[in-house]
Amino acid sequence: MGTLRGRLLPPVLAIAFSALLCTVTLMVSGANPASGIAAMVTQVGEGSVAVDIVNSAAVYYLAALAVAIGFQMNLFNIGVEGQFRVAAVTAAIVGAAIDLPAGLHAVVVILTAAVTGALYAAIPALLKITRNVHEVISSIMLNAIAAGVIALLIREDMFGELRGSNIGTHTIPESGWVGGIGFGDRGTLFGLVFLVLVIGVGYWVMMNRTRFGFELRASGESPTAAAAGGVNARRMILVAMLMSGAVAGLVAMPELLGRDHTYLITSPAGYGFTGIAIALLGRNHPGGIALGALLWAFLDKSSLALDNVGVPKEIVTIMQGSIVLSVVIAYEVVRRVELRAERRRVGRQLGANGGGTGNGGATPAAATAGGAS
Structure with a gap:
């Protein structure tokens, strides 16, 4: 029961607190919280909002999963942002330059993105295991470097082309596109949503049904105990970061192959940082991350309706920020409560054992010593 409480209670408390904070904020500003919430819920049924929520949730899910893999190893891969962006522009350049049959073309683009993300994540991993450089410091710097690399690669004299006032990579041929499921006026569901589901299931199987997953979690919880059991800590750090980077490299693929077919200097960014919040909200569990991704996407897409009822849509940013903080x-609050409860249970158990020895509360050793005298 304690374990279930420890998994479910923190996200529920966080969402409830953020909702309360936003309600108070709206009331102070003179807006009606009930009408704002009703507008957001109603907006889901309008136009392509529902499909857009699922599409965005798939992208958020990949970003959060990349972060979660690092968290399992007690690594904070804050560099998911840079890894996915470098992987996206590299995959777009390769996809536009090659000519392959449909299907195979998309597979090559996807593999290119995964490999690029893994290689970019290998830099902080190698710095950590060889020079003990903290991955947060190195990956933050690599995020900044990524912006410069992208700007360089999509220059007109490199691999880019100018489109009006925007610049990006050349367009990927249609043979490299991944079609989706059309719902008419309701929008088109990205075809790679199903790949995201497969990756989520694969992550669960790896963490719960394989020796590698056990060693990964053991290394994150107690590196000393894992090392005593024969686990190579340095190898686990490298492998975990490579896997995290590979998943991060796939973050932009649903949009790149399913909608945009080119990577622009103005292409969406920030997914890596959003993934951190969703991974925390989902407690690194694939199911929890999926719910967190859907919640985040719902807040993003349905917030557009708030302006119609006189509620500033920036209230959603307050809610998302308070979710991350709370x-x-x-x-931490639930962890401390469970720790105190566990101590009380142990204390009661020790007291029960001590009082039930049949020797007036004396320990067996004391009883034996008394009999010998």
Whole structure:
């Protein structure tokens, strides 16, 4: 029961607190919270909003999964942002330059993105295991470097082309596109949503049904105990970061192959940082991450309706920020409550064992010593 409480209570508390904070904020500003919430819920049924939520959730899910793999190893891969962006522009350049049959073309683009993301994540991993450089410091710097690399690669004299006032890579031929499921006026579901589902299932199987997953979690929880059991800590750090980077490299693929077919200097960014929040909210569990991704996408897409009822859509940013802040606090509060409860249970158990020896509360050793005298 404690374990279930520890998994479910913190996210619930975080969402409830953020909802309360936003309600108070709306009331102070003179807006009606009930009408704002009703507008957001109603907006889901309008136009392509529902499909857009699922599409965005798939992208958020990949970003959060990349972060979660690092968290399992007690690594904070804050460089998912740079890894996915470098992988996206590299995959777009390769996809536009090659000519392959349909299907195979898309597979090559996807593999290119995964490999590029893994290689970019290998830099902070190698710095950590060889020079003990903290991955947060190195990956933050690599995020900044990524912006410069992208700007360089999509220059007109490199691999880019100018389109009006925007610049990006050349367009990927249609043979490299991944078709989706059309719902008419309701929008088109990205075809790679199903690949995201497969990756989520694969992550669960790896963490719960394989020796590697056990060693990964053991290394994250207690590196000393894992090393005593024969686990190579340095190898686990490298492998975990490579896997995290590979998943991060796929973050932009649903949009790149399913909608945009080119990577622009103005292409969406920030997915890596959003993934951190969703991974925390989902407690690194694939199911929890999926719910967190859907919640985040719902807040993003349905917030457009708030302006229609006189509620500033920036309230959603407050809610998302408070979720990130409160989920960390909630996990710590619940952890301490469970720790105290566990101590009380142990204390009661020891007291029961001590009082039931049949020797007036004396320990067996004391009883034996008394009999010998």
